[in-house]
Amino acid sequence: MKLAWLRSLETSHQDCVWACTWVPATDKSPGLLLTGSLDETVKLWNPEDLSLVRTNTGHCLGVVSVAAHPSGKIAASASMDSFVRVFDVESNNTIATLEAPPSEVWQMQFDPRGTTLAVAGGSSASVKLWDTAEWKLVATLSIPRPEGSNSKPSDKGNNKKFVLSVAWSPNGRQLACGSMDGSISVFDVQRAKFLHHLDGHTMPVRSLAYSPLDPRVLVSGSDDERIHMYDAEGKTLFSSMSGHSSWVLSVDVSPDGAAIASGSSDRTVKLWDPKMRAAVQTMTNHTDQVWGVKFEGGVRGCLLASVSDDKSISLYNYS
């Protein structure tokens, strides 16, 4: 279990890079890296040499999230102005522009079959599900408000369930979302039903990832500097791993399910061994907060990408 640094691109964007994801390879094109930045652009990269494939413009106020359809043909990007732009990867034609006011848009993810796009809805305390055929809002999975909270406008408690992050289980049956107050909510998607909370974090949960092999194992990263491993169905906490010296901004599970990668405000990327419950490697090539880490999901190789406020992109070989 090891990360080997491959290459970095210093100024990949004009400003902080906040999001990244892998676009699966299609018959026409190889797998690409998709990044989004404060500079209001979305860029596509060839991982071979980190050469720029294309720059998409059109967003306002910083791109906070990008998502790629499992087919590799469609991708989505979202910015702080709460618009989601769905576009054709090859042609950059806009397929749809999604918004669900007054809900903001934070993290997004396509479900494993590619029929639904889940969008973390911020202050609406819900996850919006968009149908990818018609680009219609098909469901809103709301986190039930705690009992007896007839919230007043000035009550600060309202924002606690602010939804930041979202993740699909590998079988597409479950969906988890992380909130500002540190709680994680698990939903049954088919029945559009809230199942339960997973407690343990006490600060915003900015990133969630299911193990690709085990639909029960959910990994979360939080501002409380911990990475948690939950049994999402059994409602138990496997382990709480500390080691980052600041917020954990992003987590991802390796395709073989044996390792966890994390990016943190402490400027590092760490590789964790869930069995040992300890970090086995720390990469220090970034010079500012690392907002995104992502394993390339493909079977053939195993690349890890990381993006940072330092405007750079880095690639590593995971083995």
Add this chain to the structure above:
Amino acid sequence: MACVYIPVQNSEEEVRVALDQLPRDATDILDILKAEQAPLDLWLIIAREYFKQGKVEQFRQILEEGSSPEIDEYYADVRYERIAILNALGAYFSYLGKIETKQKEKEDHFILATKYYNKASRIDMHEPSTWVGKGKHNQNLQVNFYKCTRSHKNLEHTHLVTGQLLLAKGDVDQAFSAFKIVLDGDRDNVPALLGHACVEFNRGKYSSSLEIYKRVLQVYPECPAAVRLGIGLCRYKLGQFERAKQAFERVLQASHMLTTFCMFFLDPENVEALVALGIVDLQSNEASGIRGAMEKMQRAFDVYPYCATALNYLANHFFFTGQHFLVEQLTETALAATSHGSTRAHSYYNLARSYHSKGDYEKAGLYYMASVKEVNKPQEFILPFYGLGQVQLKLGDFKSSLSNFEKVLEVYPENCETLKAVAHIYLQLNQPTKAHEALKKAVRIDPRDPEAFLDLGELLISTDSGAALDAFKTARNLLKKANEEVSIELLNNIGVIHFERGEFELAQQTFKEALGDGIWMKLIDSEAQSDSFRKVLHQPMDASLAARIYKDMQLFHNLEKNGITVELPWDKITTLSNLARLFEQLHKTETASILYRLILFKFPEYVDAYLRLAAIAKARNNVPLSIELIRDALEVDDKNPDALCMLGDLELKNDDWVKAKDTFRAAKDASNGKDSYATLCLGNWNYFAAVRSEKRAPKLEATHLEKAKELYTKVLVERPANMYAANGAGVVLAEKGQFDIAKELFTQVQEAASGSVFVQMPDVWINLAHVHFAQGNFPLAIKMYQNCLRKFYYNTDSQILLYLARTHYEAEQWQDCKKTLLKAIHLAPSNYTLRFDTGVTLQKFSASTLQKTKRTVDEVRATVAELKNAVRLFSQLSAASNLQIHGFDEKKIETHVGYCKHLLEAAKVHCDAAELEDQQNRHRLELARQAAIREEESRLAEEQKKVKLEKRKQEDELKKVMQQEQHLERIKEHWKSSSGSKRKDRGQEDEEGGQGGERRRRKSSNKKRKRDKKPMDDDQQDYEETNYYQPDNQTNDNDNDDNDNRLAAAGLEDSDADDDTGGAPSSNTGRRIRGWSESEEDEPEKRQPSSSPVRDNSAEMQPSDGE
């Protein structure tokens, strides 16, 4: 059989007196002596015989009769014998005086002795001294060969006797002069020499004393044992133990032969020699020697149970064997037996030491004191001073203790133990420099003393950690070399210093070394865990319990249930806790929490562990758990100021103001006001109270501020180095507008804070930046905020980003401002204030661009885009307000939306105009460009023509030359011409480079400072208020404040429709605005240079003011 014959008066007959058959009643013989008017020497002989037989009474009777006035009258001419009799009496009494222990009687004896000597000296002043030898080195020896063998033969001299008397009384100087008179008359006068030797000995001049004894031995080879004893003692004092021993042994060998010479050595055993020999044996420091010594002492004790020296040494022996009862008995006897100062000093010392070792410091102190009083000069007997010093140190009387130790140091300036003790006291007396000096000296004297290095290290810990570390390491190495166990404390200290110096890896190693092997090792190191252990350790826990993880002890129960013993020796707690603290520093917080819990599992009263766990929980924002843990701590110790302060802090976090204040007060009371942190917390509380109150009452505010200042000052008086108090004081000053002083203060604190890994004071950076901001020094403020963010917060603090944005805003750096705000939103997505601020920034940017007289079409386009964004932001907020997500006033937002839309329309006109102008410009440029191209082309053509012409010319010439010159030269000529043409081409390229100029022009900066800065400055004060000290306490309140400020600021500056909102805004806003108008009256003079209010927009303020 020896006899004397008393001649019968007026006849030839003699009375024969057999000396061994002297009558019991001396009167009989006296009658005969008197009746027959016997020569006085016979009287002496008979008296001496009585004395020899131990019949002291008879002896006295005869001599007293022999010195009676009738005798004086009758034998007026017989001077020598009369003097002899008197001297004998004098010597007898001086002996009595010497052996007498009761002071009164002693005095009487001496007085009598003096009387007799004086009488003798009156008989003949010039008579040489009586041969009354008395070897005397110190009073314990009492070697007295008073009137030794040849008294009757030698001439007597009263001076000598007087000298001896004086010596016996301890009056060394006068004795010396007395002996000197004798010696001036007769260099070889043995008793005088002996006396002189004795004087020298008493003066501590052992070698000269030795010389004199040697001379006596030469002059008088059959000298009494005392001389050898003297030699032995001198040698002993000079450290020549072997030779001293020889001398003493010879004394003992000779003693029985010499008995006859020594009137008072009634026993064949010379006690003094025995004792001396014993001492020498002791000195050998070998088991056999000590045993022998004790045997000899015992013998001396048997011979003469009142020899104080022997008693003392025996006591000493029993002290070391731990038989304290015997020690007391012996020393008490010794004290009763002697009045000799130094011997008594020894006795008292033994007694004191006995009590000392039993831990009875009061009594020990008293006896040490008694011992010290008996010692004339510290150099004679220094030990009681040391002991007294120790006891006083123990009893906390540092000053007296110090003076005693200093006396020791006067005598033994290089005594390491004393130096260490002195250093310790200096430290207690808060004189670290002196302590340092003493320890340094100790270390220099004995560089192999690990203890001294340990002390030195401990001393330096607070001042010079590097040097302390070196000292500790030296101590460790010395101990290791000596194969001694390195104490856990030492390793702990080394670890702590490494920790403090940021050498975490070394610290970890050292702590682990200190801890050795145990359950903790398995808990720390996942690789050392066996699978079964790991399985037990990592049992999944219910997620709903995860929030209470730091109270979980199930883990250890599980381990025990699985047969794994969970043990923790008490002496490892501190180090383990330090190691846990180190893990915290390394962000292995979960490991740290397990260690803390292990400590609590075994020692539930270890408060620090609760507090650390509470701190970990607090850092994770788990306030309820944190409070619970602190309550646990308070259950153990309900007066623990640290726990109370922390609780207060958490209560503040929970917005529980009144409770927090009570808690801080309790903390302060619990520590009797000595805990500066509690005072500081109260100060902070007052400060927060001053700036937070909902109903902003200036009076209340002033009171709170004053109180805060008072508390900060109090802390500063007690601890001038307290940075937090200084920071607080600076804040209060800044609050009052005294920016320069505040800045000075902050700068100092900032410098002081940048040294330790434990002191993290981002607040002071922020405060400093605030002051720069307030003084209009935006670039510096920006730099400071950025540095602070990066240095302390990994750029994650949205609040500081807000300050930064605010500074950019003020500096009219719109893009930076916008970016900064967007970053802040990204970090704190649920903070809607930031969105609102972004909207305002965009709006302000657009407005200012449109107001510019000159602007490019790109600028206008950007303006339009940003306005659209602003509209979107505001409308989103407006929509969100319906859902009651944030506390903004809907109307206010709509005002902004309206204004932006209005601007947007205006911008459209501008945009079209700009577009047109741009097109025209472009057209013009295009024309110009084409003209330029055309010109260029024609120029090029011309040039080419020229070149061609030239070429042709050259060719013509060449042809001519060809005709005249050779083929080679022609080729050279051709090269030259071709290189010339290349150079020309390059020149053309340069000319084309000038076209980039246009782009540069677009960046024309817009540094005009506009309009009423007044509200903004006050606004800035709000920023200050909010974050001082622990900004996280305040973040939420602050949001609202900023929010209001933003609202108001925006409204005041840009919104035409502000009048409408007059009645509508939330009460906060109104309150705020009133606040501004008030402060405006207070401050304009101060602010003149930077603000110079331009009143063009101020009319809009009026409605608000009137509110």
